[in-house]
Amino acid sequence: MSENIYKPYLMKVAEVRDETPDIKTLKLEFQNPAEGETFSFKAGQFGLYSAFGAGESTFCIASAPTRKGYIECTFRVAGRVTSQLRDVNPGDTIGFRGPYGNTFPIEEKFFGKSITFVAGGIALPPVRCVIWNVLDLRDKFKDINIVYGAKTYQDLVYKDELQQWQDAKDINLIKTLDPGGDKAEYGCNNWDGKMGFVPTVLKESGINGKGGIAVLCGPPIMIKLSLPVLVELGFAKEDIYTTLENKMKCGLGKCGRCNVGSFYVCKHGPVLTAADLATMPDEF
Amino acid sequence: MAELIINRDKLTQLLHEIAGGETEVFAPVLKEEATYITKISQDTPIHYDFFISVNSVKEAIFPRYEPILKYKIDQEGVKLEDIPPMKPIVLFGGHPCDAASLMVMEKLFGWDYNDHFYQDRRNKTIVITLACNEFDKDCFCTSLGYSPHGEVGSDIVLESISKEAWKAKAVTDRGKEFIEKHNTYFAASDKPDASFKTIGDKDIPVGFDKDAVKPWIKENFESEEWQKLTSKCWSCAACTYVCPTCHCFDITDDASMWSGLRTKNWDACTMPIFTLHASQHNPREAYYQRYRQRIAHKYSYYVDLFKVISCTGCGRCSRVCGAGMNILEILTRISSLAKKGGK
Numbered sequence: 347m348s349e350n351i352y353k354p355y356l357m358k359v360a361e362v363r364d365e366t367p368d369i370k371t372l373k374l375e376f377q378n379p380a381e382g383e384t385f386s387f388k389a390g391q392f393g394l395y396s397a398f399g400a401g402e403s404t405f406c407i408a409s410a411p412t413r414k415g416y417i418e419c420t421f422r423v424a425g426r427v428t429s430q431l432r433d434v435n436p437g438d439t440i441g442f443r444g445p446y447g448n449t450f451p452i453e454e455k456f457f458g459k460s461i462t463f464v465a466g467g468i469a470l471p472p473v474r475c476v477i478w479n480v481l482d483l484r485d486k487f488k489d490i491n492i493v494y495g496a497k498t499y500q501d502l503v504y505k506d507e508l509q510q511w512q513d514a515k516d517i518n519l520i521k522t523l524d525p526g527g528d529k530a531e532y533g534c535n536n537w538d539g540k541m542g543f544v545p546t547v548l549k550e551s552g553i554n555g556k557g558g559i560a561v562l563c564g565p566p567i568m569i570k571l572s573l574p575v576l577v578e579l580g581f582a583k584e585d586i587y588t589t590l591e592n593k594m595k596c597g598l599g600k601c602g603r604c605n606v607g608s609f610y611v612c613k614h615g616p617v618l619t620a621a622d623l624a625t626m627p628d629e630f
Numbered sequence: 631m632a633e634l635i636i637n638r639d640k641l642t643q644l645l646h647e648i649a650g651g652e653t654e655v656f657a658p659v660l661k662e663e664a665t666y667i668t669k670i671s672q673d674t675p676i677h678y679d680f681f682i683s684v685n686s687v688k689e690a691i692f693p694r695y696e697p698i699l700k701y702k703i704d705q706e707g708v709k710l711e712d713i714p715p716m717k718p719i720v721l722f723g724g725h726p727c728d729a730a731s732l733m734v735m736e737k738l739f740g741w742d743y744n745d746h747f748y749q750d751r752r753n754k755t756i757v758i759t760l761a762c763n764e765f766d767k768d769c770f771c772t773s774l775g776y777s778p779h780g781e782v783g784s785d786i787v788l789e790s791i792s793k794e795a796w797k798a799k800a801v802t803d804r805g806k807e808f809i810e811k812h813n814t815y816f817a818a819s820d821k822p823d824a825s826f827k828t829i830g831d832k833d834i835p836v837g838f839d840k841d842a843v844k845p846w847i848k849e850n851f852e853s854e855e856w857q858k859l860t861s862k863c864w865s866c867a868a869c870t871y872v873c874p875t876c877h878c879f880d881i882t883d884d885a886s887m888w889s890g891l892r893t894k895n896w897d898a899c900t901m902p903i904f905t906l907h908a909s910q911h912n913p914r915e916a917y918y919q920r921y922r923q924r925i926a927h928k929y930s931y932y933v934d935l936f937k938v939i940s941c942t943g944c945g946r947c948s949r950v951c952g953a954g955m956n957i958l959e960i961l962t963r964i965s966s967l968a969k970k971g972g973k
Binding site for chain 1: 742892894899911926
């Protein structure tokens, strides 16, 4: 019998965390421990998570490959599948197919360099995977900068981890809220970060990009506005990495919807550099 | 192998006999005055007097709705169940453009990850093709290097020698074995009907230069011409459903409280929801962007990936289009712009 490429692993929900009113994180363990032992992935890869009865949705793996035995995903509740995933409890079973796609070349290109992470809103999860991967191997890198922004205080994800990064002496965390995002109605009390959009805050960050690596992830408009700022800070286009997101159904290069020109996000991506991005048609 | 002949009565008997066994048989059937290639049973009347079926042969191998996973949910959790192996298929009644499309499609489904739903079924299919006796203004197989008597993708090609009979040509070893296994249905020779008329390659004019299309698309992604070429499209997606090489699909769950099926379903790049993100951002928001994707995918991206154009010139998309879009006209325009160096 031929192998069914659409067959998911069965995953046990180990932990459910509320990030924001409409964003959740699930910690998942393999129901069959033998599958968990042979499973491996690298930073940047993604998978299809299924709520049985509702369907599948595509999210990145938000946990780091350096942390074995489980994976995590963080998602915004938007439709049928994510609504059902919102309602799972520890002990419930969901499906996972993956890992798919290419990876950040951490060992090959990032080792020995300063790394600057730039993320906006719900785009922190794919970057968080790389952040923990890098932090778990901290002595392999020079400076670590993290620039993270969200619309409002309420929209910041991983608030506990932001605090950990802020407290760490060897990490430069710059967090920001869009103008007006620090109001009490968003649960904000004595905001100690910046106020302003990510590209602006990035510009004023004083980060020296020369010889460094940047990892940028966010909504398309944030990417488009942040790219020139990163170049201005001294990063080479070949050293600015991002992950593209497009709607996907299969993750395997078959269903035909995630392509940007001949570039299939699910197979040739999702990780690519600003230099790659510049060669692609403007259709993402 | 000596030249063998089969006539309508014998072929009908043969297909009906096979349909009575474990093999699925697909053949042309008349439904409301139109011909469709569809799964038949032992007594389904087979329709022979048609020019080209409305649907393509793809649905025999790539069904419009196909379970890819079964599951049960009970107190103990979720249990996955296997989908039974594919049954062998005899696929009769496509033309050479249909058979060629199978060769195009298998490249995608075998790319890197092997989609065994497609590939196993494809490998278990005997393709019996009807060489063309007719064509219309929308046919353009010759523009793509194919022929109304072409053999690509077929196991057996049937060439008409009269209104009622064909000369059977085995193209592959599997086709040869099929004829040998069923040799009682074939006759050694028959008198060709001298008055019977068929067509040759030269009857279908070469409308455009296929090699000029991809470079033009690469150079002119932002050309205003796209909006002119596609202005009539209303995104109904009929073109993609009748197309033998359109392969895009959706995956959805079809479930009750305690059990369910995960299914692969035909989808269409011409529909706005196809690429709509959860954030409501849509990289292909406008009609022209979606139709550009359809043409560029077939004539540029697919060629980059698999070295073959994902179109075989059957013309079905033009015949079915309610808005009057015509792919041959579009490709002819692109090819002539490319020749003139225009944008």
